[in-house]
Amino acid sequence: MDxxxxxxxxxxxxxxxxMTLALFFLSIFFGGLLALLIVWMRVAKNPILSNFAKGYIFVFRGSPLLIQMFLVFYGLGQFGFIRYSFLWPFLREPFVCAVLSLALCTAGYTAxxxxxxxxxxxxxxxEAxxxxGMSGFLLVRRIIGPIAFRHALPAYSTEIVMMVKSTALASLVTVWEVTGVAQRLISQTYRTMEVFLCAAAIYLILNFVILQAMALLEHRLSQHRRAAPRLS
Incomplete structure (x- = not known):
């Protein structure tokens, strides 16, 4: 081995x-904000909002991320009202399209x-x-939000790891993150094994760091569940 x-x-x-980290953090951030909106619509008593949220979740969980990314990257430019709008200078950029498609997809799962x-x-x-006297936003911030997030954290950490790996698809829309650069090196050197082993090692290290951070966060959020040390 060389x-x-x-x-x-x-x-x-x-x-x-x-570039990989930028794709990851931006898609997680915007996907998380969108997921909160979708959850609010999903639990709303308004049937229109609730059914829209159900449909959104069904579409983005039921279709492949690769197809969603191609539709965003290649499909949006076919609509004149988008191509001639103020959004087009942003949506014609591969990086923006990759972040948008990743955020839309993860929002469905995260919701x-x-x-x-x-x-x-x-x-x-x-009830307590x-x-x-707690109600409204104070009730959500102090009681409902922290408890719900603590229960959702194990599954959410899995979704975050999946998003790290999903950034590799951005190379198919000409965003040169780790996988895209690896494919370009392979086309130049024809040494598939060594290049992909290096790429896999990088993804493993990134996921290890993220999982450790999530485990630390879960540990800190569940301190009240651990028994206090006995006084001798």
Whole structure:
């Protein structure tokens, strides 16, 4: 095995990590905001909003992310009202299209994860908060939100890991993240094994760091569940 080539390949791929992280963080951020809106619509008593949220979740969970990305990247430009609007300078950029498609997709999965966490909030906790005068946004911020997020965190961490790996699809719309750079190196060197091993190692390290951060967050959010040390 050519360790000099592997070292050079790793150095080249590491230069593309910031692009992968940018795709990841932006899609998680905007997808999370959209997921909160979808959850609100999903649990609303308005049947129009609720059915729209159900349809959104069904479409984006039921269709492949690759097709969604191609529809965003290649399809939006076919509509004149988009191509001649103020949005077109942004939507014609591959990076923006990749972030948009990733965010739309993860929002569908994240909305269901958040909704399951919301349903796990004990009714007695809500009733106790209301009995002392909590209501509205204060009730959500102090009681419902933290408890729901704590219950949703294990499943949400899995979705976050999936999003790290999903950024690899952005290479198919000419965004040069880790996988895209790896494919370009393979086309130049024809050394598939070494290049993809280096790429896989980078994704493993990224996911390891993210999972450790999520485990630490889960540990801090569940401190009250651990028994206090006994005084001798």
């Amino acid at each position: 360790f000099v080539f592997i070292l050079q390949t790793m150095k080249t791929l590491l230069a593309a990590v910031p 269901e994860i958040f909704r399951s966490g919301l349903r796990a909030v004990p009714v007695k906790e809500i 908060a209301r009995s002392i």
